[in-house]
Amino acid sequence: MARKPEKNLNYNFTPSLRGSQIEANYSQQTIDSHCGNPFIEALPPIFEEEYVALKIARYPKYQDEHRKLGKQTRLHLVQEIADYVETLPFHLRVEQRLSRLLRHGYKARNPFSPEFVRQFHIGFDKLLEEGVDDNGVNLAGVRSTANAFAMVGVSGQGKTTAIESSLLLYPQVIHHSQFNGQPFILKQLVWLKLNCPFDGSLKGLCINFFQAVDSVIGTKYFQKFVSNGRNSVDVLIPIMAQIASLHGLGVLVIDEIQNLSTMKSGGAEQMLNYFTQLINTIGVPVIAIGTFKAMKILSGSFSQARRSTGQGDVIIDRLIEGEEWSYFIERLWRYQWTAKKTALNDPLKKAMYELSQGIIDIAVKLYMLAQWEAIGESEQISVSLLKHVAKRDMQLVQPILKLMKQNKKEALLLVDDLYPKWDVFNEFLERSKEKVNLEGEIRKQIYKEEKVKQDHDKYMDLVKTAVEFGAPLDVAEQIAKQVIKEHEVEQDLVFLKRAVVNAIPSHTISSTDTKSNSTNKRKKVNPILEPNDIRGVVINKEIREEEVYEKLLERGNILSKEELFGLGS
Incomplete structure (x- = not known):
């Protein structure tokens, strides 16, 4: 039995993007x-x-003189922002x-x-x-x-x-x-x-x-x-x-x-x-x-x-509140057709971010709605006006924006069009054979989680260094935390390890003083050291600086003045 032809006309043609044609x-x-x-x-x-x-870039044609035009004309001019691309x-x-x-x-x-x-x-x-x-x-x-x-x-x-x-x-x-x-x-x-x-x-x-x-x-x-x-x-x-x-x-x-x-x-x-x-x-x-x-x-x-x-x-992902958001909103804010010009300040910038959560399309629409509301009335944009129009005219997106503001992954998983499921996201990153370019808020989330892991690894490394140089474990943990806190931006592990070693004497002394003042006084027991361990040189607190130098020189741990200044010859 011959197969009947399929009817394909159920699929309506959606006009595709059209470009130019040239010779x-x-x-x-x-x-x-x-x-x-x-x-x-x-x-x-x-x-x-x-x-x-x-x-x-697509910018509306804008002139300050347009503020003096009639209400209806200015309402139409605000619509021009819909085509804005920064x-x-x-x-x-x-x-x-x-x-x-x-x-x-x-x-x-x-x-x-x-x-x-x-x-x-x-x-x-x-x-x-x-x-x-x-x-x-x-x-x-x-x-x-x-x-x-x-x-x-x-x-x-x-x-x-x-x-x-x-x-x-x-x-x-x-x-x-x-x-x-x-x-x-x-x-x-x-x-x-x-x-x-x-x-x-x-x-x-x-x-x-x-x-x-x-x-x-x-x-x-x-x-x-x-x-x-x-x-x-x-x-x-x-x-x-x-x-x-x-x-x-x-x-x-x-x-x-x-x-x-x-x-x-x-x-x-x-x-x-x-x-x-x-x-x-x-x-x-x-x-x-x-x-x-x-x-x-x-x-x-x-x-x-x-x-x-x-x-x-x-x-x-959505824009991060900070430099990139400031750049975007400052550029957008230039297109204002209210009779009174409202300067962009930090409260307005923050309100725009909170009400749009850094989503460009929502931010642009919110700015248009605020101007439509202000024209013919207050003729000014305020934080209270932004909140009012967002609550009244953007009701459909409010539940989603509220979830995004809370920034809880569990809740955001319910809105997969706005936020990725993290197990799926990790799978995507792993299977992608090339560098994945992260934009916006998601970049901050990924880097934050990576930083926690990196900081933990760095912390354990610094604790180990402190212990190897004679610090008790509790003191070593304290030193490592302080060094990471004081040098948060520093990424060089050698620099951080040097800072840990330099901090050991003061922490050891303060730790010893604290213990001596406690109710249960215990005599400090010096660690048992190998004969060639340089810490043995300074284990005695009575030793003078000159004697430390002489002992280290005698053991061959440092260079003599003659050897030091003769290196370049």
Whole structure:
């Protein structure tokens, strides 16, 4: 009995991010491995940080004179803050990773190389089926240089904004006609950003892919391969890979990857396995973006694809109250349309943090709400006004913010979109083969826990040093604690050990005095020392400094004046 065609039209197409289209203009490359590859030579030059910072930032047009405008006009002007983007360090790091990912991924995909062309003769179904050999080479002889990285973090902190701003610095489509005198007619798809389907299915992703490609480069792949419903997912997957190779797809970005968590057992792993095949066999780089809920998913097979590349994953949490929060809020505070200008002070800065908990999206919305409330009334922003609008107009997020303010892990585990489960987080870090870039509050939490462990190890080391130099155990513990407290910033263990040794005499004396004044007076018993132990020189308190020097000189523990000053000759 013939199988009935599947109806795929249940998946509504979500318009993907659209970028610019340009005619190919090839530029000379500084890096030798980039030369002679039209996919790389047609890209814009490698951007410096200053350029990226200026391009990513989005500021409202603002003039102080606008404060004198009518109430309704000013209410509309406040809405301009909704599009505000302040360039933060993680924006720059995301663009740098994207730049390296694109260029390095294209290195093994030169459209003029015999191996690249051979793939189309072999067929992508066979390429995917066979995978790669022990050297990472596919059936056509292509050894993928593609990489991947994941970007996960709290909702509302600008993950999507960061990647979209970076993508839009590059043309989405480059139209080639000839290269180095040879005909080369091709529409190069530099990047494609898709949202993970609401049901997390591979079928939904296939459909989104064909629709997105058609909408960007004007093809009819969806109509040809999908709309009739005759092709199964197993058939569509190699067709996707072929289209990605044919159009030189530079990077595939999948947002809302946490939607995979809705899949039944094995479904999420199937999609991530496909991403791994795209990267390792076909050579298409992949970026996965999601909330903390995605961490467990990304700790599976996809972590194997994020192999030793130097890219590293990015974990973004809320801003830390301190320097980075001050920078952000001071920049935001410039856009104020109340009739009376309210200067930003410490109480206002602190209130904004407590009411938003360092989440950028909530902070921006709170600032807008406060201005809307003030315009036509007090025309000023105050701490009490901020608290009032937060309580009245942001009721849905109040329970979550309250949990975050308490900063208790047990409670925050209930909100996995805002905070990671720590066992899952540790698994993610362990499986990630590259440096993981931590941003915001979570960085402070991790460093704090690491510091506790490091301080304990350091403490035990210093206690041991004090005991070895003759201090009783209780005194040694006291000395170690004091040295760590006095030199908290100092990381050099040799320096700290020297401080411990220097502190032993005074602590030993004070300890002895304390014991002699106690009710149960006990005579201090000197430790039994080896004949060559230098502590034996000073065990007698009656000894004079000159005699100490002479004894140490006699034993050969120190240099004579003649030997000391003769070292340089």
